[in-house]
Amino acid sequence: MTKYKVTKQLNTFRQDIEMIIDSREQEFAYILSSYFARNKIKSRIQKLETGDNSFIYRGQDYSSLFSVDRKRNIDELISNFCEERFYKELDRAIKFKYFSFVIESGTLSLLYSGKYRSSMKKKSAIGIFESWTARGIHFEFIDGLNYGNFLIWKIYYFLRNELLH
Numbered sequence: 212m213t214k215y216k217v218t219k220q221l222n223t224f225r226q227d228i229e230m231i232i233d234s235r236e237q238e239f240a241y242i243l244s245s246y247f248a249r250n251k252i253k254s255r256i257q258k259l260e261t262g263d264n265s266f267i268y269r270g271q272d273y274s275s276l277f278s279v280d281r282k283r284n285i286d287e288l289i290s291n292f293c294e295e296r297f298y299k300e301l302d303r304a305i306k307f308k309y310f311s312f313v314i315e316s317g318t319l320s321l322l323y324s325g326k327y328r329s330s331m332k333k334k335s336a337i338g339i340f341e342s343w344t345a346r347g348i349h350f351e352f353i354d355g356l357n358y359g360n361f362l363i364w365k366i367y368y369f370l371r372n373e374l375l376h
Contacts, residue, residue, distance in 0.1 A: 217374040224367055229267040230254040231274055236263045236281070246359035261303040262310065266366050276308045277369055279362060285317030288350075289329040292339045301343060309369050311349035313361065318352055 212220075230247050234256050243264070247254040259265055262278030280300070282288045291297040304310040317327075322340060325333030344350060353361050 212374050214375060217371060220374065221367065221371060225252055227269050228252060228366065231259060231265045231267065232256050233259040233263045243359055261300055264362055268370055277366065278304065278307055279311045279313055279365065281358065282312055282314045283316060285314055285321045286328045288312065288314055289327045289331055289336055292331060292336060301348060304348060305346055311351055313358065314350065314352050315355040315358060
């Protein structure tokens with residue numbers, strides 16, 4: 212598809228997309244659903260095997276290609292580094308075209324300075340973080356107030372790239 216045709220098709224992006232919110236995302240599902248409702252974007256709650264959010268575009272389910280997993284803060288991320296289920300999720304996530312962990316509170320500097328609530332050594336935490344980053348897993352830091360907007364833009368440009376190639 213040409214760049215012109217892709218841009219034209221994506222003019223109705225917000226009407227053509229349906230957001231998927233993982234059914235296990237309990238308290239946050241309500242907040243995210245209300246963001247989508249305010250912005251006239253359809254959403255549904257359903258179980259996702261990997262991640263917390265994905266989407267359906269024009270009837271095509273992208274939940275096996277694109278997913279974002281939300282973490283409340285750097286402490287939750289580091290504590291997940293100590294859990295076996297986290298690595299099972301990463302093994303599934305590495306197969307996606309796009310997978311990201313979004314950390315809503317904290318910064319990368321907290322990880323590098325070791326300022327988190329965990330007994331995990333700084334060198335170990337950095338090693339885990341950088342190893343998975345090198346394999347293509349994204350870790351992004353954004354405040355929770357902008358999460359919905361962040362998600363929509365990530366999906367828009369993911370789709371744009373998919374449609375162009």
